[in-house]
Amino acid sequence: MSIRIENLTIHESARLLEGKKISSVELCKAYLERAKNLEPKVKAFLKLNEEEILSQAQASDRRRAESKKLSPYDGIPVAVKDNITVKGQTCTCASKILQKVVSPYDATVIRKLKGKGFVLFGRTNMDEFAMGSSCENSAYQKTANPWNVGCVPGGSSGGSAASVAAGEVTAALGSDTGGSIRQPASLCGVVGFKPTYGRISRYGLIAFASSLDQIGPITRDVEDAAILTDVMYGRDSKDATSLPDTNEKFSEGLDSLKDLKGIKIGLPKECFEIEGLDTGVRKSMEKSIEVFKSLGAEMVQVSLPHSKYAVATYYVIATAEASANLARFDGIRYGNRVKADSLLETYLETRGAGFGDEVKRRIILGTFVLSSGYYDAYYTKGQKVRTLIRRDFQEAYKKCDVILTPVSPTTAFKFGEKSDPLQMYLADIFTISTNLAGNCGISVPADIHANGLPVGLQLVGPDMGEKQLLRISHIFEKNRAIKEFIPGI
Amino acid sequence: MAKYDVIIGLEVHVQVRTNTKMFCSCPNKFGQEPNSMVCPVCMGFPGVMPYPNREAIRRTVMAGLMCSCEIAKFSKFDRKSYFYPDMPKNYQISQYDLPLCGKGKVHVCGKGFSGQEISDKLIGITRIHLEEDVGKLNHFAGYSGIDFNRAGVPLMEIVSEPEMNTADEAYAYLTALKQIMQYADISDCDMEKGQMRCDVNISLKLAGVKEFGTKVEIKNLNSFRSAHRSIEHEIVRQAEVLDNGGKIFQETRGWTDERGETYILRSKESAHDYRYFPEPDLLPMTFTDADIAAIKKELPELPEQKRERFVATLGLTPYDAQVLTLDKTLSDYFDEGAKQAKSPKILANWIITELLRELNDRHIPFEKNPIPVSHLVELVELVSGGTITGKSAKEVFSEMFAGGKAPKQIVTEKGLVQISDDSEIEKFVVMAIEQNPLQVKQYKEGKTTVLQFFVGQVMKLSKGKANPQIVNRLLKEKLDKI
Numbered sequence: 001m002s003i004r005i006e007n008l009t010i011h012e013s014a015r016l017l018e019g020k021k022i023s024s025v026e027l028c029k030a031y032l033e034r035a036k037n038l039e040p041k042v043k044a045f046l047k048l049n050e051e052e053i054l055s056q057a058q059a060s061d062r063r064r065a066e067s068k069k070l071s072p073y074d075g076i077p078v079a080v081k082d083n084i085t086v087k088g089q090t091c092t093c094a095s096k097i098l099q100k101v102v103s104p105y106d107a108t109v110i111r112k113l114k115g116k117g118f119v120l121f122g123r124t125n126m127d128e129f130a131m132g133s134s135c136e137n138s139a140y141q142k143t144a145n146p147w148n149v150g151c152v153p154g155g156s157s158g159g160s161a162a163s164v165a166a167g168e169v170t171a172a173l174g175s176d177t178g179g180s181i182r183q184p185a186s187l188c189g190v191v192g193f194k195p196t197y198g199r200i201s202r203y204g205l206i207a208f209a210s211s212l213d214q215i216g217p218i219t220r221d222v223e224d225a226a227i228l229t230d231v232m233y234g235r236d237s238k239d240a241t242s243l244p245d246t247n248e249k250f251s252e253g254l255d256s257l258k259d260l261k262g263i264k265i266g267l268p269k270e271c272f273e274i275e276g277l278d279t280g281v282r283k284s285m286e287k288s289i290e291v292f293k294s295l296g297a298e299m300v301q302v303s304l305p306h307s308k309y310a311v312a313t314y315y316v317i318a319t320a321e322a323s324a325n326l327a328r329f330d331g332i333r334y335g336n337r338v339k340a341d342s343l344l345e346t347y348l349e350t351r352g353a354g355f356g357d358e359v360k361r362r363i364i365l366g367t368f369v370l371s372s373g374y375y376d377a378y379y380t381k382g383q384k385v386r387t388l389i390r391r392d393f394q395e396a397y398k399k400c401d402v403i404l405t406p407v408s409p410t411t412a413f414k415f416g417e418k419s420d421p422l423q424m425y426l427a428d429i430f431t432i433s434t435n436l437a438g439n440c441g442i443s444v445p446a447d448i449h450a451n452g453l454p455v456g457l458q459l460v461g462p463d464m465g466e467k468q469l470l471r472i473s474h475i476f477e478k479n480r481a482i483k484e485f486i487p488g489i
Numbered sequence: 490m491a492k493y494d495v496i497i498g499l500e501v502h503v504q505v506r507t508n509t510k511m512f513c514s515c516p517n518k519f520g521q522e523p524n525s526m527v528c529p530v531c532m533g534f535p536g537v538m539p540y541p542n543r544e545a546i547r548r549t550v551m552a553g554l555m556c557s558c559e560i561a562k563f564s565k566f567d568r569k570s571y572f573y574p575d576m577p578k579n580y581q582i583s584q585y586d587l588p589l590c591g592k593g594k595v596h597v598c599g600k601g602f603s604g605q606e607i608s609d610k611l612i613g614i615t616r617i618h619l620e621e622d623v624g625k626l627n628h629f630a631g632y633s634g635i636d637f638n639r640a641g642v643p644l645m646e647i648v649s650e651p652e653m654n655t656a657d658e659a660y661a662y663l664t665a666l667k668q669i670m671q672y673a674d675i676s677d678c679d680m681e682k683g684q685m686r687c688d689v690n691i692s693l694k695l696a697g698v699k700e701f702g703t704k705v706e707i708k709n710l711n712s713f714r715s716a717h718r719s720i721e722h723e724i725v726r727q728a729e730v731l732d733n734g735g736k737i738f739q740e741t742r743g744w745t746d747e748r749g750e751t752y753i754l755r756s757k758e759s760a761h762d763y764r765y766f767p768e769p770d771l772l773p774m775t776f777t778d779a780d781i782a783a784i785k786k787e788l789p790e791l792p793e794q795k796r797e798r799f800v801a802t803l804g805l806t807p808y809d810a811q812v813l814t815l816d817k818t819l820s821d822y823f824d825e826g827a828k829q830a831k832s833p834k835i836l837a838n839w840i841i842t843e844l845l846r847e848l849n850d851r852h853i854p855f856e857k858n859p860i861p862v863s864h865l866v867e868l869v870e871l872v873s874g875g876t877i878t879g880k881s882a883k884e885v886f887s888e889m890f891a892g893g894k895a896p897k898q899i900v901t902e903k904g905l906v907q908i909s910d911d912s913e914i915e916k917f918v919v920m921a922i923e924q925n926p927l928q929v930k931q932y933k934e935g936k937t938t939v940l941q942f943f944v945g946q947v948m949k950l951s952k953g954k955a956n957p958q959i960v961n962r963l964l965k966e967k968l969d970k971i
Binding site for chain 1: 537577578771
């Protein structure tokens, strides 16, 4: 049989490996070969070390030969966003300031993936310190959208989304602070899942905004997202904010729903009234709503009245936390230090040279909102609005099981198109509320736009509502008009 | 009456004794090779997260309870931001508006550093919060090094109300705090190891005036002595400025022990804006009444309670009780001995007049005291039971101090058992009378105080072993008969 590697999922690979139809080395070589051809155009990877990958694959094949496989997924490659630490590897956050800094430890998610035998397949590009929605803020390279290389892949997990969309790897890890998993997944026609805040340990995720950050999978389908979540989630003694174990297995019983009878899907009226919502995206949403209806779901109107403040609230809270989180990058203990005459000059020169413009903008903004005299007007107010946004969701879930919105107001945009930072910030208008509220959200490819680019829809579940959310996403995926989302790259 | 009232408040940092650091599992140990007790977490490496040390939190609550503080039902950590190389993350995890412990008080009494008696007083505690210590900078010729072993060590900050008025009171307050921390095993408070550090806030105002003057902060005082000296110095300095019509500016000052002076570190204008905000990597802490009650149950006796008990049930004077409770080890020593001794009061005398004096003369800390308390009790019993004389006892004590032997053994070896046999003592009495006719004459002329001279002679002849009561009686009998 011939294997279409560009469309291979984790669960299919597991069957192929189990049936000895393919080895991990063959699988990884096929991806490396494809990446070799496509990377000059896509530039999804910051680092792709063939030797490191193949030695992991060989070890996996040996384990399987000795019947010592670590899990059904032993030998399947997963790419890692460059803000998650892997012992012995650099972890740059696509920033110059961490250019050569080697991580002395594994992130908890990496420890868990290694424990199941996954092959760590390169490091993916991102917006510097996950600040951005296009990957254009990377200090190293601009990743292209595999559907149209003149367009951005979205961000900040743009490299992860592009690598999976381009079929350069089976799946990837991303991180989502305001939509950084879901938005690039939508723009690249892949699945992006942000579990409930605290579900997956953040230990080893280089923090952007600690109260919003969440690691999650970017995959080819919902089942793969469930599989990776199963591997990664759970209480971690190294992350005091991680949620208790619930012993759920999200990848099991995914297709237990035969239809959506009795399921209520909430449509927040505010989301569909937004200025700047592309007509084609709106049409795709309407088509998707028809799919849900045909499955027997009841569509109910809900209201998230404070969501209009979400972007503003986010840029107060996220930047405040970022200003402290990024303070440690000073060249004193690690990283490049620019030599200067005084301590203050050393800080200024090192950080001035090491950080890009967007990062500096956000550090300044965050420092400002925490300053005495401004704190109450910005930070305290922001926290209050955050509580209101959270309550909006709690109210909405009294009326529905999940909430449906677009992921992004538009399809992938062109490089340089959003040169105004505020325009760029609005690209996350539908995803940011979920981070502020802390609940779970998923981006599932829904349609192809008239411009030939994929359109994703977002389903948002309540706190800890992953199981139902994934099942509903899964049945949608099986019943949407377009079955496969494969770019013609 | 003094021209100015002095207002003093103290901020005291105390390292909490735990096995591991506040937010990681590195050992909390002093005096190790630089940067040998570090990990990615306490070094602030990219991606790490803090995980709180429950024991440090428990001990801080305990410290609060020992100082009669209100314990917070809801508390949280905050980030305090400023850039300095000793701080790995360039923010310190501390507590801002919801500290673990709220208002409380500490009882001060006894003597100040100057040796002057101070009157009993309650000093208010504003708050006690928990934070992480920072690293230590070491300056060498042309460069500086940073030792992060201390970074992340749990550190309590105890803030007092501005309720002290003299350097002696501040000294007594520090002593009381140290006592409390040691009693509850919260910290060793060894200032030489930086386990206890002190900042002083001090202002002067015209006597009787209500409004406080401008306060000056003296930072990083690392001994009780420098705290005391810096306050004395600052009082004089500020008074001089005010006397000359000058103005005190709100500023932070340092202290040099060598010159015995404070000097300006930074003015208010250059004060930090710490930009506190809630630490998003840690969950808020909640305490139920049951949680607090459980910690309360484990509280040891407070020094103050101990003093009262020593006076009320063991018959000590307030002064003795004060001296014996100054140090936890000492008070435990006495407490243990008091259980065995027939008269705790006599034991207390021995400890205070002999043992402490001896230790003090030789600069030996009480922990290294060579005499087990059971030996000291034995010695006291030997005296009060009449086995040896008080004079011999001193000799035995010296021997005990030097060699660690049990007193009974020493008494036997040296043949110091008291002579209480009339006929034997009579021989010495007769000898003394025969050898001193002049004094006999004086006695007969009515100068009865000469009797003491004869007692001395008899004791000398008996090598201090004769029972003094019998000596007295026999001497009187013999002399009166002459």
